[in-house]
């Protein structure tokens with residue numbers, strides 16, 4: 001197949017690594033990065049520009065377009081491709097609102113009977129104060145629209161909640177949510193609009209520093225599988241969350257084609273949705289795909305073509321996978337970029353280690369960091385101890401001045417489930 005992957009992060013590099021491992025595809029990444037360039041042809045374009053994406057997809061005569069990030073989805077890139085008869089893995093602009101609008105997601109969940117935190121959408125300070133009083137501390141305040149990971153504040157401080165909400169209330173609505181207590185799980189579902197198929201669950205580390213300290217980030221690491229989950233967890237989430245959500249969207253005339261990312265909290269009272277995304281998660285994708293043993297492209301195409309029900313479900317290895325993100329000095333607030341990266345070859349020589357590039361570029365001086373999250377070091381192993389040892393050996397081999405990464409990725413699960 002000829003496949004065009006839109007995006008330029010470690011998620012997209014991971015998708016390309018998985019597709020390249022099938023040895024039968026011609027791959028394009030748009031715009032891609034220094035890592036994707038090794039396995040695919042990078043095409044310089046703005047992935048949110050609908051007409052350019054359609055034109056390039058047609059010129060390259062691709063069989064499938066896979067949309068990585070949310071921005072092109074929200075911009076209606078999938079709609080434009082579908083209108084031209086080009087197969088695309090990624091939902092329409094309207095179905096992508098499941099990620100782009102928290103109040104829309106809440107409305108869909110409420111109609112579908114999907115378990116989620118109690119919430120209220122407010123549009124004035126008066127409504128906000130009443131909602132905060134009703135929910136009580138800790139306060140959870142979410143910007144209603146896309147806010148690049150910065151829209152959510154969880155705090156004990158009522159004034160901080162009011163200030164955060166006040167900022168977003170200037171030009172939109174805000175969702176005040178009940179605080180949910182428990183471990184977080186990301187579970188991805190392929191969907192063709194009617195049939196859903198789960199991938200393997202993963203856990204993401206959102207805070208910048210060890211021990212879940214510091215600011216929220218795009219994600220500093222992840223691991224899969226989650227041996228502490230109940231045996232029927234995937235089935236339960238499929239039956240009570242993913243399928244009802246997809247059915248509700250279909251009944252509204254908004255069939256969801258692509259990846260439904262279920263962001264979940266496992267509370268004492270059961271599993272609750274804290275967010276949906278309309279795309280693969282980053283960095284969870286790096287570990288989910290590292291464990292995938294069956295082919296990815298046929299499933300993405302079946303989802304795009306509405307034939308998922310006729311496909312075999314994906315298979316995953318019993319190996320564990322973890323990823324640790326190497327970030328630039330100052331990330332997430334103010335990353336220093338342009339610094340040289342060395343030692344990648346030594347890292348890649350370690351058994352079970354791969355590296356997905358997140359923000360890199362080749363220059364005359366060598367490989368440099370071009371953004372906040374720079375590399376996603378991925379390691380697999382027979383148990384968490386083995387995979388952790390490999391990942392951290394690889395990170396020690398890599399040099400980036402001022403670079404930082406968390407040392408505690410999969411530490412707890414490793415201690416609790418020692419091989």
Ligand code: AMP
Nearest residue numbers: 117140152154177178179180263274275
């Ligand atoms: P979101 O962007 O909705 O995933 O929220 C970002 C982070 O805020 C999540 O990963 C959680 O750690 C936290 N969070 C969101 N909603 C809640 C909630 N209702 N209760 C507790 N923590 C939450």
Ligand code: GLY
Nearest residue numbers: 204219281282283
């Ligand atoms: N890792 C969180 C996300 O992709 O949204």
